[in-house]
Amino acid sequence: MERRQYLQIPGPTNIPDRILRSLSKPIINHRGSEFEDLVRGCIDGLKSVFRTKNDILIFPSSGSGALESAVVNMFSHGDTILAASHGLFSERVAIIAESYGVSVIRINKEWGKAIKDEDLREILRNDKYHKIKGVCLPQNETTSGITNDIESISTLLKELNHPALLIVDAVSSLACLPFETDKWGVDLVISASQKGFMLPPGLSFVCISEKAWARREEASLPKWYWDYNAAKEKMKNYQMPYTPPTSLLYGLKEALDIIEEEGLTKIWDRHNFIGTLTREALKSLGLELFAEEGYESDTVTAIKMPENIKYQDFAKVLKDKFNVVIGGGLGDLQGKIFRIGHLGSIHLMEIYSILGAVELTLYQLGYDLKLGTSSRRISELILRKG
Numbered sequence: 001m002e003r004r005q006y007l008q009i010p011g012p013t014n015i016p017d018r019i020l021r022s023l024s025k026p027i028i029n030h031r032g033s034e035f036e037d038l039v040r041g042c043i044d045g046l047k048s049v050f051r052t053k054n055d056i057l058i059f060p061s062s063g064s065g066a067l068e069s070a071v072v073n074m075f076s077h078g079d080t081i082l083a084a085s086h087g088l089f090s091e092r093v094a095i096i097a098e099s100y101g102v103s104v105i106r107i108n109k110e111w112g113k114a115i116k117d118e119d120l121r122e123i124l125r126n127d128k129y130h131k132i133k134g135v136c137l138p139q140n141e142t143t144s145g146i147t148n149d150i151e152s153i154s155t156l157l158k159e160l161n162h163p164a165l166l167i168v169d170a171v172s173s174l175a176c177l178p179f180e181t182d183k184w185g186v187d188l189v190i191s192a193s194q195k196g197f198m199l200p201p202g203l204s205f206v207c208i209s210e211k212a213w214a215r216r217e218e219a220s221l222p223k224w225y226w227d228y229n230a231a232k233e234k235m236k237n238y239q240m241p242y243t244p245p246t247s248l249l250y251g252l253k254e255a256l257d258i259i260e261e262e263g264l265t266k267i268w269d270r271h272n273f274i275g276t277l278t279r280e281a282l283k284s285l286g287l288e289l290f291a292e293e294g295y296e297s298d299t300v301t302a303i304k305m306p307e308n309i310k311y312q313d314f315a316k317v318l319k320d321k322f323n324v325v326i327g328g329g330l331g332d333l334q335g336k337i338f339r340i341g342h343l344g345s346i347h348l349m350e351i352y353s354i355l356g357a358v359e360l361t362l363y364q365l366g367y368d369l370k371l372g373t374s375s376r377r378i379s380e381l382i383l384r385k386g
Contacts, residue, residue, distance in 0.1 A: 006354055009327040010142040010300040011172060012194035012201055013344035019198055022254035023247050030244050038249055039238035045256030049174060049264060050189060050207045052181040057231045059204045060245050063171035063192035066204035068096050069226035070167055070188050074134060074212065076220040077101040081134040082123060082164070084115045087143030088330045093136045093169065100221050105132070111333060112144040112302070114295035117156040124162050133215075134165040140173035143330050145291040145302030145339060147177065154184040165212055171195060174205075175259060176271045176299045176343045187212040195299070196267075198258070198344040199251045271298045274342050274351060277381055281355045281374040285362065290337050299343035300327075304336065309365050311335050317364060322357035351378060 007014050028034050039058070046056045059066055071093070075081065079102050084090040086109035094104045107119050115137050124132065135157065140147050150168055157166060165187040170179055174189070175196030181189050186209070193203035208216075208228065216228055224230075230241045259267060275298030279289060282303055290302035305311055311328050315338070318324045327339035340354065355374045363369055 003323050006322075006324040006350070006357075008324060008341050008354055010195075010339055010341040011343070013196075013198055013341065014346070015198055015200065016258065016345045018258060019251045019254045022250045023200075025247070025250045027246050030246060031239065035244075035246065036238040038246075038253060039235075039244075042249055042252050042256065043235070043238070045253070045260065046205055046207075049256070049259060050181045050191075050205075051179065051183065052189075052207050054181065054210070055208045055213070055232060055235075057206045057208065057228060057235060058240070058244075058249075059206065059226070059231070060202060060240070060242070060248075061192075061204045062201055063169070063190060063204050064092060065226075066190045066192065066206050067093055067169060069204075069206060069223075069228070070136075070190060071097050071100055071102065072219070072221040072223040072226050073216050073228045074165060074167070074188065074219055075100070075102050076218070079103065079133045080105060080131045081136055082107065082120065082132050083135075084137035084141075084148070085109070086113060086115060086146075087111055087138075087141035089143060089169065089171075090115075090138050090141050093167075097136075102221075107137075111331075112146060112290045113292045114146045115148045115153075117149075117152045120153065121156060121160075124156070124160050124164070127162065130163055132162070132164045134167050136167045136169075138169035138171070138173075139177065139179065140170070140297050140299055142172045142297070142300045142339070142341075143302075143333070144337075145289070145297045145300050146295045147173070147297045148295070150179070150186065151184050154186060158185065165215060172297075172299055172343070175264075175267065177297075178268050181207055185209075187215075193248060193252065196344055197252065197255045199248060199255055202245050203248050203252060270347070271343060273385065274346060274348070275299070275301065277348075277351050277378050278340060278342050278355065280381060281351070281377045282358075284373050284377040285359060285367075285369050290333075300339055300341045302329075302333075302337050302339045305338060306362070306367050309362070309367060311338055313365060314338065314361060317361045318357055322361065324354055324357040326358075348382065
């Protein structure tokens with residue numbers, strides 16, 4: 001019998017049936033008025049999610065492509081940026097920048113630790129001649145299941161009156177975690193379709209402040225596909241400089257309608273509560289979270305593997321017996337942690353199924369626990385919340 005698969009990796013995420021149906025609509029002329037109406041609706045919806053009045057550009061790419069677009073549009077050969085490096089994805093920005101001849105000062109933190117304003121303060125304060133042109137970090141580092149406090153970093157830049165651009169990777173956080181582009185003064189925000197927007201991979205979004213547009217005119221790195229000026233010019237007529245993924249745009253419009261119907265702040269609250277349920281249920285089993293306390297992500301939870309249980313065995317039983325797919329550790333964390341994604345289209349009752357499967361799998365692999373512990377903890381927290 002066909003069974004639903006619980007795709008609980010940090011992304012791509014489960015796709016709601018409404019969005020799946022929207023993806024099957026017939027293709028339309030991408031230079032016609034119907035397409036322009038579609039893109040106009042997407043841009044309006046995206047501005048609500050980004051909480052911005054700034055320009056938003058849509059690219060046919062993964063989030064990694066949009067990260068590269070930020071580098072080539074904002075910087076020149078020989079420029080210097082300050083970049084977080086505390087996981088695979090934060091390090092990716094530094095690698096992209098260096099491949100274009102941009103100098104990178106890394107804020108190296110142990111994986112599982114958050115980047116804090118105190119980690120940047122002295123470096124920025126001592127940058128008397130403002131050689132640092134950008135500060136780049138993720139809101140959410142899925143490698144280790146931590147969330148950085150973007151508002152505090154923005155406040156620090158304002159306090160020091162430092163002109164560096166604040167560039168944030170919000171691929172695994174936007175439409176899930178609180179994010180205030182204009183209120184916090186973030187200059188460039190990057191996100192993508194396959195996480196909080198509940199779509200297949202293939203679309204990325206870049207939100208660009210006026211300050212960032214001014215910097216774009218100074219930047220001299222080579223670009224064509226990623227040229228913000230060319231994309232902005234076409235976006236005046238709600239088009240793109242190249243053939244767009246029309247089906248994904250249909251899906252995006254449907255996703256934005258779903259987000260509007262639930263309400264963005266309610267979505268933030270839902271992810272916070274589900275993140276709390278996940279962490280508390282796992283801790284009730286005697287498992288240890290990997291992320292720094294107080295900075296745990298509400299979209300993905302990283303958990304240390306129990307001794308004497310191999311990740312490969314754990315993941316195989318979960319998938320084969322319960323149809324639950326989780327993520328493993330990346331890089332140096334391979335085999336040391338497992339990661340449960342709980343973002344996008346996920347609700348309270350699904351947490352019982354997912355964590356119940358985790359509990360049963362651990363039990364069958366010889367982990368010492370009392371069956372029903374995680375479900376009991378989830379129930380306690382739900383009843384307490386009312």
